[in-house]
Amino acid sequence: MKNFAQLIKTLDTSNKTNVKVEALTEYFRHASDKDKVWTIAILSHRRPPRPVNTTLLRQWASELANIPLWLFEDSYHIVGDLAETIALVIPTTENQSDKSLSEYVEEMIMLKTKTEQEKREYLHQNWLALNYYERFVFTKLITGSFRIGVSQKLMTRALARVTEMDEDILAHKLMGDWDPQRITFQKLVLDEKPADMLSKPYPFYLAYALEGDVQDLGNPDEWSAEHKWDGIRSQTILRNGQMYVWSRGEELVTDKYPEFQSFLNVIPDGTVIDGEILPWVEGSVGSFNDLQTRIGRKTVSPALLKKVPVIIKAYDLLEWKGKDIRELPYEKRRELLEGMIEGVKDFNLPLQLSERISFETWEDALREKERAREVRSEGLMFKRKDSPYLVGRKKGDWWKWKLDPYSIDAVLTYAMRGSGRRANLFTDYTFALWQDNENGEKELVTFAKAYSGLTDKEFRMVDDFIKKNTLERFGPVRSVTPKLVFEIGFEGIALSGRHKSGVATRFPRILRWRTDKTIEEANTIDDLKALIPR
Numbered sequence: 001m002k003n004f005a006q007l008i009k010t011l012d013t014s015n016k017t018n019v020k021v022e023a024l025t026e027y028f029r030h031a032s033d034k035d036k037v038w039t040i041a042i043l044s045h046r047r048p049p050r051p052v053n054t055t056l057l058r059q060w061a062s063e064l065a066n067i068p069l070w071l072f073e074d075s076y077h078i079v080g081d082l083a084e085t086i087a088l089v090i091p092t093t094e095n096q097s098d099k100s101l102s103e104y105v106e107e108m109i110m111l112k113t114k115t116e117q118e119k120r121e122y123l124h125q126n127w128l129a130l131n132y133y134e135r136f137v138f139t140k141l142i143t144g145s146f147r148i149g150v151s152q153k154l155m156t157r158a159l160a161r162v163t164e165m166d167e168d169i170l171a172h173k174l175m176g177d178w179d180p181q182r183i184t185f186q187k188l189v190l191d192e193k194p195a196d197m198l199s200k201p202y203p204f205y206l207a208y209a210l211e212g213d214v215q216d217l218g219n220p221d222e223w224s225a226e227h228k229w230d231g232i233r234s235q236t237i238l239r240n241g242q243m244y245v246w247s248r249g250e251e252l253v254t255d256k257y258p259e260f261q262s263f264l265n266v267i268p269d270g271t272v273i274d275g276e277i278l279p280w281v282e283g284s285v286g287s288f289n290d291l292q293t294r295i296g297r298k299t300v301s302p303a304l305l306k307k308v309p310v311i312i313k314a315y316d317l318l319e320w321k322g323k324d325i326r327e328l329p330y331e332k333r334r335e336l337l338e339g340m341i342e343g344v345k346d347f348n349l350p351l352q353l354s355e356r357i358s359f360e361t362w363e364d365a366l367r368e369k370e371r372a373r374e375v376r377s378e379g380l381m382f383k384r385k386d387s388p389y390l391v392g393r394k395k396g397d398w399w400k401w402k403l404d405p406y407s408i409d410a411v412l413t414y415a416m417r418g419s420g421r422r423a424n425l426f427t428d429y430t431f432a433l434w435q436d437n438e439n440g441e442k443e444l445v446t447f448a449k450a451y452s453g454l455t456d457k458e459f460r461m462v463d464d465f466i467k468k469n470t471l472e473r474f475g476p477v478r479s480v481t482p483k484l485v486f487e488i489g490f491e492g493i494a495l496s497g498r499h500k501s502g503v504a505t506r507f508p509r510i511l512r513w514r515t516d517k518t519i520e521e522a523n524t525i526d527d528l529k530a531l532i533p534r
Helices: 002-013 017-030 033-043 054-065 069-079 082-089 101-111 116-128 132-143 152-163 167-174 185-190 258-263 288-292 302-307 330-343 362-370 456-468 525-529
Strands: 223-229 232-239 242-247 271-281 310-320 351-353 377-384 398-402 406-417 426-436 442-450 470-474 477-480 485-490 492-495 503-506 509-513
Touching: 002 017, 002 033, 002 132, 017 033, 017 152, 033 101, 033 152, 033 185, 054 069, 054 082, 054 116, 054 132, 069 082, 082 132, 101 116, 101 132, 116 132, 152 167, 152 185, 167 185, 223 330, 223 398, 232 258, 232 310, 242 258, 258 310, 271 288, 288 492, 288 503, 310 330, 330 351, 362 377, 406 442, 406 456, 426 456, 426 485, 426 525, 442 485, 442 503, 442 525, 456 470, 456 477, 485 503, 503 525
Parallel strands: 310 351
Antiparallel strands: 223 377, 232 242, 232 271, 271 310, 377 398, 406 426, 406 477, 406 485, 426 442, 470 477, 485 509, 492 503
């Protein structure tokens, strides 16, 4: 655990890529194989299940620190991170632990079945046996909220240095459905077993956002364009008579989309399709809100299948007839994809081609982008015609040109403290819009929460206003005198029976502080609903 905690400290305190890769490389050179596997798992978000709920963690930490629970809770609100608060309030002792990372993780897994008293004793014993940063990392693992500033790409680069294996091959090996409790480092990384690759997806190729002038891309003839669909990025794999569907988040979601079983025995074996899972409601692309009714469901009922059917909009072919074709130029891969879809069109599969957009000038492309919301897309994708399918996010060949966000002027009504470096400021806000109540009087109705978009100076100014204009306190939440107006941007919008406003917005954030507007000039719920695509 000491070495792993030191690794995490280095990764967490540096923003230099070379420093992070070097730290990972040295760690993987000297760690045991078991610790290597668990480190790979933890850094790729395969964390063990949380064995203790946070209510008990807070209670037991305050007991060990010999402070009242209210003081612990106040400290937690200021610090903004539970594991860091626990690491700070529990006194450091002369005790030390030589247990490895894998020993700790295996104990945490077993802890889930223990009694509350056994869990309490285990935590007290280990909190006192670790120094501050070790205790912080240990508690992060217990809470299951372990996030650290390192990409899988950097971890793969470090492993490539240690094993002298190709980075792309390693990236492929680390994807898929493997269990850190049951797999060895030899089998996960070093062994070559074709059968193990049967269900594995390829690492996704990711586009950069186009922020400058689209004409900077050069000659339009060198580029292919299509709509950027707002669904779930996926790879659909057909190998050896089996089908697998993977999301971009490396989650195997085959059972969530039983419609795609119809691909078997129709689409040729040895095919991997890169595309977007989209809701297909009444013969057209639905909203992301429609798709959310199926995301996270343990079982998909026949009624839900009928209410929100889905399709795949296919835009690339990565494997064809058992051969990896990612090195082929994009134009050639598209030609094969279009031929494949044409060959199965009579089978009425839930599979459609993401059509390429014909444009001769960048002005033509702009006109198509401006009608993107009509077809339920977020904008356009540009792909260089001669580009191979690469790994991860690479600049140069794939660009996404997104629409400007929807926006609305809203009133700040509630606030909470932020987290991390903003834990001492009120930076998490709730916003409201005007609506006529049953008596015909105007009232503010909440519709969205946002916590990003202001400068540090602006956050401090708003924080000062909140502290001076608090109306009521509800635990960590404060209601605020309605006076400040902000322009709120968001990517998507749909009707929703789960929200008081009747509307759900996607990815809301603050675009600017409208110091030029009074609250009477803020928008209404009807204005918000008018933005919903028809």
